[in-house]
Amino acid sequence: MISRDSYRQIDLYAPDRSPCATDLSDNTNLWGVPPHAARAVREAHASAVTRYPSLYAAELKGALAKAAGVSADMVVTGCGSDDVLDSAIRAFTEPGDRVAVPHPSFAMIPIFARMNGLEPVLVPLSNGTALDADAMLATAARVIYLCSPNNPTGNLLDAGEVARVVREAPGVVIVDEAYVDFADADALDLLDSSDRLLICRTMSKAYGLAGLRMGYALGAPALVAEVEKSRGPYKVNALAERAALAALREDGPWVREHVAEAVANRERLADELRAREIEPLPSAANFLLAPVPDAADMAALLRARGVAVRPFVDLPAIGDALRISVGPWEMMQAFLDAFDDASGEVACS
Numbered sequence: 001m002i003s004r005d006s007y008r009q010i011d012l013y014a015p016d017r018s019p020c021a022t023d024l025s026d027n028t029n030l031w032g033v034p035p036h037a038a039r040a041v042r043e044a045h046a047s048a049v050t051r052y053p054s055l056y057a058a059e060l061k062g063a064l065a066k067a068a069g070v071s072a073d074m075v076v077t078g079c080g081s082d083d084v085l086d087s088a089i090r091a092f093t094e095p096g097d098r099v100a101v102p103h104p105s106f107a108m109i110p111i112f113a114r115m116n117g118l119e120p121v122l123v124p125l126s127n128g129t130a131l132d133a134d135a136m137l138a139t140a141a142r143v144i145y146l147c148s149p150n151n152p153t154g155n156l157l158d159a160g161e162v163a164r165v166v167r168e169a170p171g172v173v174i175v176d177e178a179y180v181d182f183a184d185a186d187a188l189d190l191l192d193s194s195d196r197l198l199i200c201r202t203m204s205k206a207y208g209l210a211g212l213r214m215g216y217a218l219g220a221p222a223l224v225a226e227v228e229k230s231r232g233p234y235k236v237n238a239l240a241e242r243a244a245l246a247a248l249r250e251d252g253p254w255v256r257e258h259v260a261e262a263v264a265n266r267e268r269l270a271d272e273l274r275a276r277e278i279e280p281l282p283s284a285a286n287f288l289l290a291p292v293p294d295a296a297d298m299a300a301l302l303r304a305r306g307v308a309v310r311p312f313v314d315l316p317a318i319g320d321a322l323r324i325s326v327g328p329w330e331m332m333q334a335f336l337d338a339f340d341d342a343s344g345e346v347a348c349s
């Protein structure tokens with residue numbers, strides 16, 4: 001074999017992404033692109049395509065820093081937050097080290113760990129959703145990953161427990177805040193007291209720029225400098241940098257308006273599910289996790305009816321569940337109609 005031994009355990013990340021009339025499977029912004037970001041892409045000069053982008057996205061870092069209330073040397077950008085997470089995991093470990101990851105959480109982290117010759121250690125969330133700080137710390141992992149609001153469960157992690165992990169961890173703690181725009185809490189205040197905390201964010205969800213791939217992290221200057229080394233130059237492409245700058249400077253009202261609509265539709269969808277005797281988990285994100293008896297089957301029945309959601313099988317303390325992205329109400333209604341129709345078929349079989 002010419003491949004690396006450790007790569008045999010890695011499967012290509014390949015969820016079912018075949019086209020579907022109503023795609024509620026990836027938590028992107030279902031209202032579309034913020035208008036000023038769209039204009040920045042449309043009106044970009046040809047040099048944005050023919051020339052290399054800026055080495056380290058300095059102008060964009062300035063805008064991100066301003067939005068977060070930190071200094072520009074506390075920001076590192078990347079080709080999606082996936083790139084930042086991958087680079088960070090690599091930057092603070094040696095091959096063979098352990099990376100602690102709650103379970104269930106973001107599916108890419110164990111893959112990034114193996115891609116970098118590391119050992120992912122999955123630590124179950126207690127009662128299916130709560131951070132178990134003791135168990136995370138007991139791994140003594142060089143990197144501890146946390147996600148809040150957590151994907152796929154949707155809940156914010158307890159702030160006191162997160163603070164304790166950050167305080168007592170032997171290495172770097174990553175807090176992934178991909179869904180922070182939909183929540184009413186974040187971990188920013190912990191940056192003042194820790195130079196080993198990295199807060200990862202993305203413009204793929206609330207900001208509607210998933211296709212452009214723009215993510216970033218906030219942390220102490222010495223920490224983000226290491227991530228920058230590990231990631232390398234030119235990773236934010238020129239169109240993404242322009243669109244992200246325009247979005248940060250001018251699309252704030254559009255983003256806030258659609259975040260509010262997502263939160264309202266999320267609660268309305270939760271009510272509709274409860275009326276069908278499905279009890280979704282409390283969510284602080286733009287999706288709901290709804291326990292159902294046979295998630296894989298139900299997802300296939302929904303897909304046959306033109307609606308894509310993400311099934312999860314046998315989650316600890318939760319069992320099978322569907323993760324449903326929240327968007328405009330017509331899409332939620334399309335999901336409910338397909339769900340009712342599919343449930344009727346299950347009941348008859």
Ligand SMILES: *Cc1c(COP(=O)(O)O)cnc(C)c1O
Pocket residue numbers: 027079080081082083106147151176178201202203204210213214215
């Ligand atoms: C969607 C998602 C990301 C990935 O974001 P990109 O910036 O598009 O790479 C990261 N973390 C979590 C938890 C996500 O759900």
